Amino acid sequence: MNKKFFHSIVITVLFAVVATDTFSQVKGKVRGGFDFGISLIGNRGGGSLLGINLGYNLQDNMNIGIKGEIAKYAVPIIHTNYRQIMYIRNINYNYVSAFTYYFGSETIPIRPFVGSGLGLYVLRMNASVPAAYNKTGGFLTAGVELWKFRLAAEYNLLPATKGALIDFNDGNPFVSDKIKNSYLGVTAGFYLGGGNRKKVATEKAMAALEREKAAQIEKERAETFSYFAMDYVAQEIAKWEQRGEFERTVDWQERVTEENRQAKVAELRENMEQAYITERSKTMPVGNITLGAYDADRETFLINNDLYGDWFAPVPIDEARNFRNIWNNLVKTPQWTIRNDRIAFAGYRFEEIAVADDNVAEQPASISAKPDTPGAGNNNWAPSRQSKASIGANVFLATNGVGFGVRFYYGKHPPHVLKKTYLRGAMEVNYTTMIIFNCWDLDIYGHWIIPIGEGAALYPLAGVGILTDNGTWHLTYDTGWEMEPIWKTRVVFSYGAGIEIALGSKLMLNGEFKQKRFKHEYILNNYFNNFVVGLAYKF
16 A cells, blocks of 8 residues: 555544544434454464444443454464364454443543444355355453544454364365354554534533532522521411411401511511521531630630630639539530521530539530631531442453453542552452463452542552463373363462543442463463453442
């Protein structure tokens, strides 16, 4: 392909992606995209993948559509005559329906997703007798969309092919017993269309903000003494104006006059301050108080409240010693007042608990609030809480195969409440199936959590563990390559990095890359890579 033409295509695509709406996942809109990547199967893999998709947004977080894909990859088989692993090239054309579900907030550009599909797979095997096989199969996928770019991993599940004639031009053709066709793909791509999710999200956010602001204003207005007084008088006057069950009409008409009504309003105004204080003080926090030092010159005790600060209690010097001695026996009743049209904390009234000794008299004392003491604070005040532990599951694509596992985290969660970095511990148990061996590994990791925005964090990781494989292809003198259950335990060192995204107060999604290093007699590189997607629940 001409390089100038190729560069023009790339620049046009990037311009289209950037120039169109930044976020595009709006209900009722159509979108399309392209995916490029690699297909992996068996020990070698190394194939290519090209896909195109077209979808319709059922909701802002759900999409249905169709997908076409071409995948090339190497299929491992065992040569019947030589008893060794060899490879043939396959080309896979598939046409499938697809469903995608998106997580996360509409206001951020990062949106994790999961999906699945079902359709037709056409396999063209590059054997001595080229043949095409039509298979019905499906796929599972997970990934993340960032603006209009897309990164995903997909696993295509296909029936195996039996009875294919294989010839490597060595004069010994044979019929294969079973060829596995399922393959993994790792893709990167972009999409166009889908509507302006950023605009819709902004409009929704602005409308929600306006509603929240209006509700807050109404709530604050309802908490004022003026609002309470108006409502209190209206309700009480409405009750007063009703005719009683045992009241004559003439008596009711004489009672409910304008003059009597004004007198009733005046009476209610005298009582409504205390009614307001009684009603509002029911939900007010009072805090904890401690007795401080006595100022003999001013004859006052310093008293501290952890919510409202310091006050000074006037206690005569000849009663001060007794006041301190009976402090724990005092009933401390909070007092309230109206300040700046709202209820405000005014101090305490102290009364001694009754005791058997008749010589001990009640010791009353009062504390007045400072003139600049503000009113009571947030009625919903409560200590903050943070989740410490989480448990999750993960699936991963390894260099030589696929696997799954469980993991346990211990540390602060979720990332969207964090303001600074911190270290978190993790333990993980994984099972991996490969063409060379199958294994279990147990690892302990350290994660250095780095918040990057609302609900998201990055983390480098490092760990150490053990790996036990329960089957290894090995070479014997008489039969060649054989599979035998040889158990062997090895030390594994791991390192990598990941990203996690809060899906709510209890769930978080994470994706990460890890490289595991260990010594193995049949793997020359002594390591394999993991591309991991996981979901964790905080408790």
